[in-house]
Amino acid sequence: MSEPNQAWAAGKTVLVTGGTQGIGKAVAEQFLAMGASVTITGTRIGPSCYDEPPAGAAYIQADLTWPEARAEVAAHFDRLDVLINNAGRGSAREYEQDEFEAIIDTNLNAVMDLSVRLYPYLKAARGSIVNVGSLASFLALKETPAYTASKAGLLGLTRALGDKWAPDGVRVNLVAPGFIATRMTEGARTNPDREQKLLRAIPMRRWGEPDEVARAILFLASPAASYITGQSLAIDGGLMLR
Numbered sequence: 001m002s003e004p005n006q007a008w009a010a011g012k013t014v015l016v017t018g019g020t021q022g023i024g025k026a027v028a029e030q031f032l033a034m035g036a037s038v039t040i041t042g043t044r045i046g047p048s049c050y051d052e053p054p055a056g057a058a059y060i061q062a063d064l065t066w067p068e069a070r071a072e073v074a075a076h077f078d079r080l081d082v083l084i085n086n087a088g089r090g091s092a093r094e095y096e097q098d099e100f101e102a103i104i105d106t107n108l109n110a111v112m113d114l115s116v117r118l119y120p121y122l123k124a125a126r127g128s129i130v131n132v133g134s135l136a137s138f139l140a141l142k143e144t145p146a147y148t149a150s151k152a153g154l155l156g157l158t159r160a161l162g163d164k165w166a167p168d169g170v171r172v173n174l175v176a177p178g179f180i181a182t183r184m185t186e187g188a189r190t191n192p193d194r195e196q197k198l199l200r201a202i203p204m205r206r207w208g209e210p211d212e213v214a215r216a217i218l219f220l221a222s223p224a225a226s227y228i229t230g231q232s233l234a235i236d237g238g239l240m241l242r
């Protein structure tokens with residue numbers, strides 16, 4: 001029998017990369033509300049550089065594109081129960097090789113590096129990793145080849161690590177958000193023609209909210225998902241049905 005929904009995270013140690021805004025912020029806030037000790041990462045000097053960072057979370061400045069930054073993040077921990085690999089980015093220059101490689105480093109290589117570095121603590125805690133993919137984990141986005149390749153690779157990595165670490169009690173899963181109302185989608189949401197075109201493709205005819213993705217992430221990290229590993233969950237208002 002699983003622990004009560006609002007009790008299982010109390011006292012847990014959680015790392016949310018890219019936890020300053022959007023989905024990462026929503027995840028951090030929900031863990032904090034449940035009594036977890038939460039650390040977030042961001043690229044700016046401090047949390048005050050963001051509009052409304054999650055109150056109560058510890059902050060580490062880190063550009064996860066770089067291995068040195070990932071090593072510094074891992075060095076902050078001597079225990080960890082939950083790792084949420086949320087940090088990621090895309091660009092309008094992804095057909096340029098330097099930008100392609102930088103995005104692969106941020107979105108995929110950083111996830112592998114941090115997961116391996118923090119694995120001993122997750123093993124000791126019989127903890128959980130949730131990777132934040134995208135519908136690009138399944139679908140081709142032709143204008144963003146690096147983003148598409150990294151998120152598709154993240155799906156494969158989730159499966160491989162889920163298989164490898166299952167005997168040690170470490171579960172690894174992935175959420176694949178669709179069109180969520182975050183800073184990344186602001187351009188589409190403020191363009192009425194583009195927004196209507198996108199919404200027509202979504203059976204539920206609306207944008208998703210960061211909290212809706214966060215709730216799915218917390219489920220996968222929780223004891224309620226204790227027999228789930230190596231899996232992916234699309235949170236897309238039905239878009240993948242089309």
